[in-house]
Amino acid sequence: MSVELIAVEGMPEVRPGDDIATLIATAATVQDGDVLVVTQKIVSKAENQLVTVDPDDPLSHKALVEEESVRVLRRRGDLVISETKHGFVCANAGIDRSNLDDGVAALLPRDSDRSARRIRDRLRDATGVEVGVIVSDTFGRPWRKGLVDVALGCAGIAAVVDLRGTEDAAGHELQVTEVAVADEIAAAAELVMGKADGVPVAIVRGLDASWLRESSVKAEIVRPPAEDLFR
């Protein structure tokens, strides 16, 4: 079995109101069963989730982080780890200012699962091709240094694949193997996107066909605070 990770190069700069599905269909040849990983940044831009901040006033950015958060978990210096309105636990409420004009910050999409569904639906309308879509973002981890890409939202691809109860090679029942494949696909895609290269979309081709189903990051990956040992 093999899977291919393909960078979609030549995407134009995305602006508010742009149709990402059309931009992708123009830049790349997409096939049935492909999963497209689209970075949060261009989704937020297309959905006009842009706000102005005063670049000379750090408090302006800070207030925004508070506004987008429902619960602050930790603070250290300028770093705030919080639970966002959407249920994600991440640094600075996922707000970022890289690859944007001065004085502009991008909020996370309001509902990244919905954003993924829209791109998937529009791509189906435009090309007749049935794909999965993942909206990805870059998160830190509490006990491991370095950032990794994870899934904020998905459509047409499983967020989690449950292998519990499947027999292992030795014939025992497997105990816990709920694999967050949407996060692994987001991480994989990042390997061909780079951070500063302006490649905001990757195609993941050749995934297990049984994973291509309706799903939601919110329902399957976001851990409710009540189940949480660290909040």
Add this chain to the structure above:
Amino acid sequence: MSVELIAVEGMPEVRPGDDIATLIATAATVQDGDVLVVTQKIVSKAENQLVTVDPDDPLSHKALVEEESVRVLRRRGDLVISETKHGFVCANAGIDRSNLDDGVAALLPRDSDRSARRIRDRLRDATGVEVGVIVSDTFGRPWRKGLVDVALGCAGIAAVVDLRGTEDAAGHELQVTEVAVADEIAAAAELVMGKADGVPVAIVRGLDASWLRESSVKAEIVRPPAEDLFR
């Protein structure tokens, strides 16, 4: 740019004392610049990190978890989240019993960076080919459901790639973009390995050549408790 993820099929059951590099070289054709992802399970088996537990006595497994831990972070029912001797924060000290005979449990490799170096060195000796090697394992995350594969050790491939200071596409200096590529590569590889299929090795082909350098998960990814906001 594209990257290929290739499952190495047809590996035999690994036993204590086996030479994983030779098994890989027999099962697959490896090329210069490939990164091999090898699951912790077969590394632990080859290195004879196997211990006996009483399958009818849950306390036997529990005592083992305590023994392998230096600090317990949380407990809930049978689940223990702890910091292992090696510095990893994970469930049940990474000890697992799937794909093993009854009454046998596998501990993590003593030093997974060293395990990765050994496999890399042996493969170079056997075939003349220069590869990177990552030893991977399956970890949970505090705020996200589902498991993902991460790197326990690496050799010949960067654990973290530091893009700080590189200009972004809009000409601003990027602020924080230390990407844990070894974790992303481990996650990517899992997409072709599955959990119950007995595919313990994958080849990742076509990665950015500048990432192929000496590195260490212990030095670059394991977060020291003093830098930690959640321990």
